[in-house]
Amino acid sequence: MDSLITAAARALSAGDPLAALKRVALRDDPPALALRGIAMAQLGDLTRARELLRSAARTFGSREPMARARCAVAEAEIALVTRDLGRSLQTLNAARTVLEASGDRWNAAHAGYLQARHLLLIGRLVEAEEVLDAFDAGVLPPASLVGRELVVAGIAIRRIMTEPAKAALERARRAAENARIPALVAEVDQAVRAFGAPAARFVTRDVERLLHLEDVERLLASDTLIVDACRNIVRAGTKIVPLAARPVLLALIRALAEAWPEDVPRETLLKRAFRARHADESHRARLRVEMARLREAIKPLAALNATKRGFVLRPHGAGSVAVLAPPVEGDHAEVLALLGDGEAWSSSALALGLSVSPRTVQRALEELAHKGQVEAFGRGRACRWIATSVPGFPTSLLLPVAGISS
CATH class of the missing domain: 1.10.10.10 (Winged helix-like DNA-binding domain superfamily/Winged helix DNA-binding domain)
Known part of the structure; x- marks a missing residue:
């Protein structure tokens, strides 16, 4: 067992990417590349993180499918954070199957949570619940448990079920405090504030x-x-x-x-x-x-x-x-509602989240950019959109639900 790799992995689990990098920053072997990629993702350099993870997956090769699957899960999580929703669900499905077959219940459960998070973003609530029910939440690492409870809360909010949403947010708060990761505590606090804001x-x-x-x-x-x-x-x-x-x-x-x-x-x-x-x-x-x-x-x-x-x-x-x-109305309020989560979205992800054509979203973004309400950075497929000022209301009632009776 490589003691530096083990120590770096523990540091990342505790939310300390700098401590992890101190141990593996100068190494180019596949496990170190993967851990460096995760560390860079935690530090916010998602482009470099994706490059490192892909390099690690290539270096692991076909003889180490479990390690490659772990890299795929980490890269899919980056895709979710950057709202690049086009292919990440397929990647997660394949990676989760490999991890389950290899006996890695921990990472397989994490992949399942990410699948549910993806499905929630595009309004497929029944499928998101089915994914959550398919694995034991008790095997999740602390950070993933926080995310799982936020997904449960999101499903309840989209279904307009107040008490289950409150209970899930409270469980997320306790899990974040137990994990002792400030970024997770801040994420839960933001979700609680959104829940308490006017919804309609x-x-x-x-x-x-x-x-x-x-x-x-x-x-x-x-x-x-x-x-x-x-x-x-x-x-x-x-x-x-x-x-x-x-x-x-x-x-x-x-x-x-x-x-x-x-x-x-x-x-x-x-x-x-x-x-x-x-x-x-x-x-x-x-x-x-x-x-x-x-x-x-x-x-x-x-x-x-x-x-x-x-x-x-x-x-x-x-x-x-x-x-x-909606609490605030105007032209293209649905697009602003999605951008209101503070993340950077691709136009294709916005189209997927709203169940409209990419061209419809592109026209809306161009009009909103002309009014100074959104801005873009990057070019081509790397182009992402953000709201110039995040609206002070939650998006739960503004987003479509696949199968409104679900």
Whole structure:
């Protein structure tokens, strides 16, 4: 057993990359290259870290699959940190299989946690839970246990389940304190602050106020007909009508919900749905078509009645009608919400996280950059985007969930 390698590995587990580098900085053998790569990642030099890990994996060769898999897991974690989400899930799957077959339960469990973290970022909550349930959390190293509990909290938050989220954050806090790694404690503190920030706005004809996550949970459990402009759905109890792919219908029903129980003039609906400043007969004909489509779409939840000047919403059995809107709105709020986590994202990762085309995201980024709200660094495939000022609200309700009923 190489005592310097062992000591460096222990230093990295304790969150002390400088102590690790003192022991292996001048060595070029594969284990030392791998540990140097992890140390550089902990110090924030992710480009150099990736180079060292790839060099270590090549040097290990095909005769040492477990060592190569460990390097692959470390590189996949760097990809997650840099929000390069394109291929890291495939890499993690392959590496985890090798580690499990080799009996390395510790690193296999860490790879599983990273898989769940990746799946959470792209809104695949059921799959993230399945991955977490597939391994024993007790074998995780202390730092990974903190991350696992943050993933559990993230799943609960995205599902708007306050108590499970609080419990997971408390477990993450205790695990971070036990690990005695300041960076982990700071990460948990940041997650707790985000959890305590306003998560949405409650909008009716007479009232507009900010809601915390527990307020949103109570609202969703009520008999209110809710136009959820955070997730682009209409819901009443357990009945849900998705409108993410039908923005005109969403704009129309939001206008109707904000005015309820009053009707909405046709001119107002034209402006909200089509941005028509001067309505002509073609606009009015299109409005009739879209209102017919909306009437059919929301039939399980409500009716639409024509009035002398416009239309009015008539919910089936709901006690009231409200709109659930993001705390801060504007053009491309979803992109800003993802960038609001403070990390640097690639445009392809943003497209994956929002379930839209890369070109749609690129146009949004160009517009936001023109307004000074985001900035880019790097070129080509290395280009990353960050928010120039991080919004003071969590992204949990702004992000899409794959299978909204999950």
